[in-house]
Amino acid sequence: MKVLHVIKELTNGGASMGLLRMCVGSPPDVNPTIASLVPPRPEHRSTFEREGIEVVAGVEAARSATADADILQVEWWNNPYVNDFLVNTDLPASRILLHSRGHFDAPQMCPSERLLSRIDGCTVTVPSAAGNPHFDRNRLLAGLPPARCVFSEAGLSRSTPPGGAPRAGKGDGSRITVGYLGTVEPIKMHAAMLEIAARVIHVAPEVDFEFAGEGSLDAYRAEADRLGLGQRVRFLGFQSDPAAFLNRLDIFCYPLNPYTYATSEKALQEAMLTGLPCVAFPVGGVRDLLTPDSALLVQTPQQCVDACLKLVRSRDLRRVYGERARLRIDSLTERREWRAELTRARTEVMSRPLRPRLGLRVRPEDLFDFCTDRRACPTEGLSPEQRADLARVAAFVDDDYAKWLDSRAESSHSTSNSTERITS
Numbered sequence: 001m002k003v004l005h006v007i008k009e010l011t012n013g014g015a016s017m018g019l020l021r022m023c024v025g026s027p028p029d030v031n032p033t034i035a036s037l038v039p040p041r042p043e044h045r046s047t048f049e050r051e052g053i054e055v056v057a058g059v060e061a062a063r064s065a066t067a068d069a070d071i072l073q074v075e076w077w078n079n080p081y082v083n084d085f086l087v088n089t090d091l092p093a094s095r096i097l098l099h100s101r102g103h104f105d106a107p108q109m110c111p112s113e114r115l116l117s118r119i120d121g122c123t124v125t126v127p128s129a130a131g132n133p134h135f136d137r138n139r140l141l142a143g144l145p146p147a148r149c150v151f152s153e154a155g156l157s158r159s160t161p162p163g164g165a166p167r168a169g170k171g172d173g174s175r176i177t178v179g180y181l182g183t184v185e186p187i188k189m190h191a192a193m194l195e196i197a198a199r200v201i202h203v204a205p206e207v208d209f210e211f212a213g214e215g216s217l218d219a220y221r222a223e224a225d226r227l228g229l230g231q232r233v234r235f236l237g238f239q240s241d242p243a244a245f246l247n248r249l250d251i252f253c254y255p256l257n258p259y260t261y262a263t264s265e266k267a268l269q270e271a272m273l274t275g276l277p278c279v280a281f282p283v284g285g286v287r288d289l290l291t292p293d294s295a296l297l298v299q300t301p302q303q304c305v306d307a308c309l310k311l312v313r314s315r316d317l318r319r320v321y322g323e324r325a326r327l328r329i330d331s332l333t334e335r336r337e338w339r340a341e342l343t344r345a346r347t348e349v350m351s352r353p354l355r356p357r358l359g360l361r362v363r364p365e366d367l368f369d370f371c372t373d374r375r376a377c378p379t380e381g382l383s384p385e386q387r388a389d390l391a392r393v394a395a396f397v398d399d400d401y402a403k404w405l406d407s408r409a410e411s412s413h414s415t416s417n418s419t420e421r422i423t424s
Contacts, residue, residue: 001346002030003032004069006062008081009038010045010055011194012238014266015101018125018152019075023053025153033069035062037081059085067092071349077102077261078109078397080364080404083371086118087362093354097345098122098230099150103284104132106261107394108368110376111135118357121349123150123342125263126285127334134376148345151334154266154273176207176312179249181242181267184215184235186392188262189257190281192301194220198227199305204312208232210249211237213267242270250318251311252276255304258386259377259393260284272329277321279307294328295321364408368401 005023007401010016018342023032032053035043039057048055056065057367062085066072071090076082076098086096096119104110114285116138122185124130130147130411139147178200182188190196197209209232211220217235240244252271256262271278278295280286290297296307311318329335362370377389 001029001071001350002033002069003346004033004035004062004065004072005075006035006037006072006082007075008036008079010027010034010036010040010048012044012047014152015075015077016044018101018264019059020048020051020053021153021155022150022342023048024051027339027343033065035065037062052154059089063089066094069094071095071097073097073348076111078111078368078372079400080367081273083115083367084364084404086115087367087370089357090357090359091357093356095120095349095354096357097349100124100129100147101152101263102261103129103263104135104376105129105259106284107377107390108372108374108397109261110373112371112373113138113141115371116144119144120352121145121345122147123345124148125150125152126288128285128288129263132376134373138373140220145348148341149334149338150342150345151332152264152266153335154264154269174206175378176204176211176250178249178251178253178308178312179205179210179212179245180253181212181239181245181271182254182265182376184213184217184220186212186216186257186262187396188215188256190257190301190304191389191392192304193255194223194227194229194233196253196255196304196308197224197233197300198229199302200308200312201232203305205308207308207312208234209253210227210234210236210245212236212242212245214238224306242267243274246271246274246276249276251308252278253308254278254280254286255298255301255302256281256283256286257389257393258283259390260286261393261396262286263288265289269329269335272325275322275326277311277318278325279311280306283294288334289329289332290325291328291417294324325390364405368397383388 005019014420034048034053034055036055036057045055072094074082098119102109110132122139122144124147127149201207214237217237254268257288260283265285268289280290280295282297282298298304298307
C-alpha cells in the first residue's frame with residue numbers, strides 16, 4: 001500500500017516526530033512518502049530520508065504524488081497550508097484520510113462539516129478528541145464513520161535503562177530538580193507556570209526548576225528575574241536527547257494552558273516511561289494519559305504548588321508515583337493498539353470509491369471560516385482570565401493564517417509588479 005502523508009512542514013516538533021514514528025513503525029507492506037507543503041530545512045528532511053522515507057516538497061509535488069498513492073493521509077491541525085491544499089487544489093482520483101493531531105476541544109481546532117466532506121475518513125490521537133459533540137455531528141453530516149484513535153506513541157532512546165537512571169537529589173536529600181519538557185510558549189504552557197515555580201522555591205529552597213524546549217526563552221528569563229528566581233530556574237532550549245534531560249529530574253511538572261490543543265503529548269509519555277512522578281492539569285489529551293492514581297492531577301496553580309511540594313518532601317511518594325506513571329503508559333490500550341487501529345482506519349478508507357476533487361476556489365480570506373467550526377470551543381460566560389488563556393492558544397491558529405495571508409498578498413504584489421514591468 002502506498003501512503004502519501006501530507007503535512008504543513010517537516011520540523012523537529014511533535015507532529016513531525018510522531019509522523020516519523022508512524023512511518024517507521026507501520027506494517028512492512030506500507031510504503032510511505034512525505035509531502036511537505038512548505039519546503040523543510042535540509043536537516044529536518046534528512047531525518048526522514050535516513051530512514052529510507054522519500055520526501056517531496058511543495059503543493060504541486062504533493063498534488064502530483066497523490067495520483068500514485070492508494071491513500072492520501074493528511075497530518076491535520078487547523079492551518080491554512082493544509083486546508084488550502086484540501087479545499088482549493090484540483091486533486092486526482094484519490095482516497096483521503098484526515099489524521100488529526102490537534103484536540104477538537106481547543107479553540108479553532110475543530111474541522112467543519114464542509115471540510116470533512118472533502119475526505120473519506122478521520123482518525124484522532126486520543127479518544128477524548130473524538131468525543132467533541134460538534135466534531136461528531138460534523139463527521140455524521142459529512143457521511144464519515146466514527147473516528148478511530150491512532151495514538152501517537154513516544155519512545156525513549158535505547159541507552160535509557162529500564163526504570164530510568166538515578167536522578168539529581170535522589171537518595172541523598174540534597175537538591176531536587178523539577179522539570180518541564182515541551183514548547184516554552186504561552187500557547188502551550190500555563191500562564192502561571194513561573195509563579196508556581198516561585199512559590200515552590202520560596203517554601204522549599206532546595207528545589208530548582210529546569211525548562212527544556214524551544215520558545216520565547218528571553219521573555220521567560222526576564223520574568224524569572226523579575227520574580228527573583230535567579231539561577232534557580234533555568235531555560236535550556238531544545239534538547240536533542242530528551243531521555244538524558246528527563247533522567248536528571250526528580251519530578252515532572254506539566255501544567256498546560258487550560259485550552260491546550262495537546263493530544264498524545266510525547267513529552268509527557270517520555271516522562272512517564274522514564275518513571276518520573278508527574279504533576280499536571282487534566283486538560284486536552286492529558287486526561288487520556290494520566291489518572292488520579294498514576295499522577296497528581298490539579299485544577300489550580302495553588303494545587304499545583306501543593307502537589308509539587310508534596311512530592312518534594314517525600315522520596316517514597318516520588319518513587320510510588322513514578323512507578324505508577326510508568327505502569328500506566330506501559331499498559332495504555334491505545335498505545336498498544338495504534339498499529340491495528342491505523343490498519344482498520346485505512347481499510348475503511350480503501351473501501352470508499354476513488355473520487356477526484358476539483359478545487360472549490362474558496363477565497364483566502366474566507367478559508368478559515370470555511371474550514372473551522374468555532375462552536376466546538378464555546379466562549380460564552382468566560383471570565384477575563386479564561387478569555388486571556390483562550391486567546392493565547394487561539395494565537396497558534398490566528399498567527400499562522402495571518403502570516404499565510406500576508407505571504408499571499410506579497411506574492412500577488414510581486415507578480416503584479418513583474419507583469420507591469422514586462423508590459424511597459
